[in-house]
Amino acid sequence: MWLLILHLLALFAFVLLYSFRFRKLVPNPQDGILLEIQAATKDWKSTPYLVLLIGFALFLLLPLTLGFAFFLQTDANVIVVIVWIIWAYNWSKYTFWRE
Numbered sequence: 001m002w003l004l005i006l007h008l009l010a011l012f013a014f015v016l017l018y019s020f021r022f023r024k025l026v027p028n029p030q031d032g033i034l035l036e037i038q039a040a041t042k043d044w045k046s047t048p049y050l051v052l053l054i055g056f057a058l059f060l061l062l063p064l065t066l067g068f069a070f071f072l073q074t075d076a077n078v079i080v081v082i083v084w085i086i087w088a089y090n091w092s093k094y095t096f097w098r099e
Contacts, residue, residue: 004069011062014055022048034095041096056095060088 025048037056040049067080 011058
């Protein structure tokens with residue numbers, strides 16, 4: 001349970017850090033967040049984009065952490081991994097390939 005709380009706090013911290021500190025440093029901040037994530041993969045070494053990509057990675061790992069916090073002792077952890085693979089694949093497909 002502590003890992004889930006730590007994950008949520010880290011996700012919340014990166015979202016707030018990007019929203020209030022680094023969003024104004026990004027060119028064209030009026031674009032959607034998915035377009036900003038797509039642009040961040042081209043220039044990932046700059047600090048605003050690195051914060052954005054870490055936040056997105058934490059967002060993609062959220063169902064895995066949530067599932068393992070509750071179902072690690074049971075056989076349902078296989079279901080958690082399958083749901084996480086579907087979650088991460090769909091978000092990645094929609095974000096990077098815009099399908």
